[in-house]
Amino acid sequence: MEFRKVPRSGDGFSDRLAxxxxxxxxxxxxxxxxxxxxxxxxxxxxILVSWSSLExxxxxxxxxxxxxxxxxxxxxxxxxxxxxxxxxxxxSLFARFMMRVLHIAARVPTVVxxxxxxxxxxxxxxxxxxxxxxxxxxxxxxxxxxxxLIIPLMTKAMLESLGRADRNLRLTGMSLGIxxxxxxxxxxxxxxxxxIGAGVLIGFSRGIGQTMISALAGGSGEFVSLLQPAQSxxxxxxxxxxxxxxxxxxxxxxxxxxGLLLFxxxxxxxxxxxxxxxxx
Amino acid sequence: xxxxxxxLGLGVLGALLVLGFSVVDSxxxxxxxxxxxxxxxxxxxxxxDLLIGLESLLSSEELTQAGGFGTLQTLSTSxxxxxxxTFGRAPRIRRAWxxxxxxxxxxxxxxxxxxxxxxxxxxxxxxxxxxxTPQNRGFFVLSEGIWPAIWGSLFILLLATxxxxxxxxxxxxxxxxxxxxxxxxxxVERNVFFLAGVPPxxxxxxxxxxxxxxxxxxxxxxxxxxxxxxxxxxATYDGIRSVPIEIRLxxxxxxxxWWRVTQDWVIPQAWPHILSDYxxxxxxxxxxxxxxxxxxxxxxxxxxxxxxxxxxxxIPIQIFHWAVHPEPGFRNLAASGxxxxxxxxxxxxxxxGFGTRKRKKYNEF
Amino acid sequence: MNSSPELECIDVHISFDHSLVVDQFSLAFPRGQITAxxxxxxxxxxxxxGALNRLNELVEEYTVEGRILFQGQDIxxxxxxxxxxxxxxxxxxxAPHLFPKxxxxxxxxxxxxxxxxxxxxxxxxxxxxKVNLWSEIxxxxxxxxxRLSAGQQQRLCLARALAVKPSVVxxxxxxxxxxxxxxxxxxxxxxxxxxxxxLVLASSNLQQVGRVSDNTALFLPGPERRGTLIESGATQExxxxxxxxxxxxxxxxxxxx
Numbered sequence: 001m002e003f004r005k006v007p008r009s010g011d012g013f014s015d016r017l018a019x020x021x022x023x024x025x026x027x028x029x030x031x032x033x034x035x036x037x038x039x040x041x042x043x044x045x046x047i048l049v050s051w052s053s054l055e056x057x058x059x060x061x062x063x064x065x066x067x068x069x070x071x072x073x074x075x076x077x078x079x080x081x082x083x084x085x086x087x088x089x090x091x092s093l094f095a096r097f098m099m100r101v102l103h104i105a106a107r108v109p110t111v112v113x114x115x116x117x118x119x120x121x122x123x124x125x126x127x128x129x130x131x132x133x134x135x136x137x138x139x140x141x142x143x144x145x146x147x148x149l150i151i152p153l154m155t156k157a158m159l160e161s162l163g164r165a166d167r168n169l170r171l172t173g174m175s176l177g178i179x180x181x182x183x184x185x186x187x188x189x190x191x192x193x194x195x196i197g198a199g200v201l202i203g204f205s206r207g208i209g210q211t212m213i214s215a216l217a218g219g220s221g222e223f224v225s226l227l228q229p230a231q232s233x234x235x236x237x238x239x240x241x242x243x244x245x246x247x248x249x250x251x252x253x254x255x256x257x258x259g260l261l262l263f264x265x266x267x268x269x270x271x272x273x274x275x276x277x278x279x280x
Numbered sequence: 281x282x283x284x285x286x287x288l289g290l291g292v293l294g295a296l297l298v299l300g301f302s303v304v305d306s307x308x309x310x311x312x313x314x315x316x317x318x319x320x321x322x323x324x325x326x327x328x329d330l331l332i333g334l335e336s337l338l339s340s341e342e343l344t345q346a347g348g349f350g351t352l353q354t355l356s357t358s359x360x361x362x363x364x365x366t367f368g369r370a371p372r373i374r375r376a377w378x379x380x381x382x383x384x385x386x387x388x389x390x391x392x393x394x395x396x397x398x399x400x401x402x403x404x405x406x407x408x409x410x411x412x413t414p415q416n417r418g419f420f421v422l423s424e425g426i427w428p429a430i431w432g433s434l435f436i437l438l439l440a441t442x443x444x445x446x447x448x449x450x451x452x453x454x455x456x457x458x459x460x461x462x463x464x465x466x467x468v469e470r471n472v473f474f475l476a477g478v479p480p481x482x483x484x485x486x487x488x489x490x491x492x493x494x495x496x497x498x499x500x501x502x503x504x505x506x507x508x509x510x511x512x513x514x515a516t517y518d519g520i521r522s523v524p525i526e527i528r529l530x531x532x533x534x535x536x537x538w539w540r541v542t543q544d545w546v547i548p549q550a551w552p553h554i555l556s557d558y559x560x561x562x563x564x565x566x567x568x569x570x571x572x573x574x575x576x577x578x579x580x581x582x583x584x585x586x587x588x589x590x591x592x593x594x595i596p597i598q599i600f601h602w603a604v605h606p607e608p609g610f611r612n613l614a615a616s617g618x619x620x621x622x623x624x625x626x627x628x629x630x631x632x633g634f635g636t637r638k639r640k641k642y643n644e645f
Numbered sequence: 646m647n648s649s650p651e652l653e654c655i656d657v658h659i660s661f662d663h664s665l666v667v668d669q670f671s672l673a674f675p676r677g678q679i680t681a682x683x684x685x686x687x688x689x690x691x692x693x694x695g696a697l698n699r700l701n702e703l704v705e706e707y708t709v710e711g712r713i714l715f716q717g718q719d720i721x722x723x724x725x726x727x728x729x730x731x732x733x734x735x736x737x738x739x740a741p742h743l744f745p746k747x748x749x750x751x752x753x754x755x756x757x758x759x760x761x762x763x764x765x766x767x768x769x770x771x772x773x774x775k776v777n778l779w780s781e782i783x784x785x786x787x788x789x790x791x792r793l794s795a796g797q798q799q800r801l802c803l804a805r806a807l808a809v810k811p812s813v814v815x816x817x818x819x820x821x822x823x824x825x826x827x828x829x830x831x832x833x834x835x836x837x838x839x840x841x842x843x844l845v846l847a848s849s850n851l852q853q854v855g856r857v858s859d860n861t862a863l864f865l866p867g868p869e870r871r872g873t874l875i876e877s878g879a880t881q882e883x884x885x886x887x888x889x890x891x892x893x894x895x896x897x898x899x900x901x902x
Contacts, residue, residue: 012537019538032506078289082285105296110569110570116299410658530802540758
């Protein structure tokens with residue numbers, strides 16, 4: 001007797017037509033990502049081949065990465081702490097309140113965080129550090145504001161990761177005499193370390209990808225120190241868009257290269273996050 | 281230990297509260313104006329006053345250029361006001377204070393005003409009122425308005441949706457209905473994840489490339505359409521997946537085909553869910569300035585866009601423009617702009633709340 | 646009584662996801678009779694039903710060995726349209742799965758597409774009459790279907806299935822969610838339907854099978870928990886005079902696996 005594998009049957013003409021159409025949609029959506037990359041690559045080609053122009057842009061990338069990394073560094077502690085608390089005591093008043101708050105904060109546009117960096121963080125820093133340093137644009141304020149920006153995102157990712165990792169670890173720990181919270185920290189967190197790492201990378205990716213915060217509070221120029229202004233890729237793009245950009249000029253290609261860098265950096269971080277997630 | 285964590289959480293909460301407070305705080309306060317005899321402010325509202333004022337403001341060449349007094353009379357009142365604003369002189373702002381400063385240091389403020397600007401005017405201003413006045417269309421601090429940006433935002437969102445929603449819907453439908461576990465659909469899912477993670481500036485640069493630098497509504501539409509695409513996909517996917525399998529099974533068991541069942545039962549039931557989720561993504565796109573930076577440019581725009589090739593501005597871009605200006609008063613404008621943004625976002629968001637309720641009603645299955 | 650069965654399984658194996666769930670069996674479903682597939686929960690009754698009209702294909706990785714003939718033709722033949730098969734061999738599920746619309750719409754939806762020329766009102770009325778629901782709800786046709794009682798809902802699902810003019814009706818534990826009175830009403834209808842339809846009833850309820858069916862096939866978990874056909878035949882014969890030891894054990898409740 002024949003051994004037959006029976007395929008999904010959606011057999012009418014309109015079924016096939018519809019599924020073809022949908023598959024095409026999916027195909028187009030997928031190719032968009034590649035199309036963007038290609039366009040950026042092609043347009044930034046003039047800069048790629050000339051090393052000296054490249055040299056000008058790479059410091060901006062450095063500032064972007066620095067701001068992102070610092071922001072992630074600042075935000076990591078609160079995000080992890082919050083996710084631990086929310087995981088352990090999800091019913092408490094504080095937890096429910098914070099969930100609401102984080103939900104809203106996640107939707108606050110980056111311009112607002114940029115405004116915050118400019119009008120609150122910078123003056124605050126200048127007060128803290130003493131009035132002999134009148135702080136204007138600098139690299140520390142955007143980093144702090146970026147940290148605040150990515151806290152809701154990281155907290156959510158970490159919380160989910162803790163949830164997946166827990167299964168019955170805590171219960172097991174408790175039956176051995178360990179308190180629930182200690183069990184959480186010593187058992188679940190290590191079990192969830194990949195997911196938590198993925199959350200960190202997602203935060204980093206977002207931190208790199210934001211433009212408004214560094215554009216508003218970062219300033220311009222080469223990086224000297226944290227308290228001095230320095231231009232990031234975002235700031236560079238913003239300042240380039242002020243003028244008229246004619247094709248062929250280094251500024252024109254520079255913008256595309258900056259875009260390419262941003263794309264690649266955040267893609268890399270996101271891909272890293274995916275890899276870590278898969279290790280779970 | 282939990283105390284430490286609570287402390288951390290409170291810290292985050294505190295930072296956010298400070299943020300919110302500073303926004304509101306900057307949106308009102310004392311303003312110290314310089315008034316001199318050349319100031320022709322505020323812009324009159326009646327046509328007669330406008331025409332009289334314009335007559336004295338415009339030099340004879342300018343008047344001939346404008347087509348003579350007769351042509352002036354044919355213009356609409358708002359055009360007259362714009363003209364007046366262009367040629368008139370607004371008072372210069374010497375200094376602006378925030379609400380808390382105005383509250384706590386009012387005497388110090390008055391002293392400053394007496395010392396540095398004795399001829400001028402000290403007034404308590406609620407900036408929100410200014411920017412929400414439709415007639416205010418820019419050129420000076422005191423005639424900056426947000427309505428062109430509101431219209432721009434609206435048009436952009438509409439345009440972007442019409443460009444990418446169908447594509448996103450089709451893709452989401454594909455993933456939700458047809459792509460179960462096979463390698464292609466996993467690939468598509470991964471792609472959507474990465475597309476969602478692309479920094480919106482990049483979309484703007486892409487739009488810029490596509491349209492060769494023309495600062496038009498269409499270019500912006502493409503950029504925001506890309507930003508919204510993953511949203512449409514995920515919203516559709518979640519909506520479709522939320523429909524229980526029984527409906528599909530029942531429909532198929534009667535001998536009808538997959539597309540027929542999907543079109544007649546699955547999609548209608550998923551629709552409220554899809555729409556309310558998508559609205560959430562729209563709200564997110566509303567607040568995004570980055571995607572439109574390259575496309576909208578740093579050009580100061582005062583008109584609401586009329587056609588697909590017009591320059592335009594959106595609310596967050598306007599906020600950004602105001603925030604970068606170092607002159608006094610602009611920071612307050614930015615803060616009020618943020619308030620408007622929040623109001624609009626909140627309003628749109630509550631509409632999606634209705635969608636959620638409708639979804640619950642449909643599921644009394 | 647016709648000699649060639651309406652529906653017939655010949656040496657059929659059923660596998661999901663590359664693991665065998667129902668061992669090789671052969672079974673005939675005579676026309677105009679009620680054949681019951683009896684067995685404990687989980688033995689594979691739903692899988693068998695799903696194989697009979699190719700509904701299994703929609704659910705997951707599914708393979709079938711052997712032949713399943715409907716009116717003499719192999720339903721898995723590539724030239725055969727599965728849609729037509731499912732229209733001729735309809736399924737009634739355990740829980741009443743209603744469309745979120747009115748009673749009328751539930752029944753009228755499929756016929757409207759399949760038989761565009763027909764008078765829909767007449768179709769709806771006939772279907773409801775066949776399940777003894779017409780007089781009960783004829784003035785409530787435009788009301789949402791969810792407002793009916795459980796027993797009425799299930800009968801509505803049956804009416805909906807009959808509206809597409811099938812030849813065979815597969816029923817998967819149709820009364821297990823119903824109370825005794827609704828169950829009784831339902832069983833009464835089954836008898837009247839044999840005039841026009843061939844019925845296949847999957848059930849774990851011994852008494853129901855004894856009451857209602859003409860033929861019974863007993864499936865029990867065999868090696869590696871695969872469903873295995875133990876014995877089949879006319880219901881009276883099987884119950885009074887079981888040939889297999891396992892059959893006897895099952896009827897007397899001694900079967901514990």
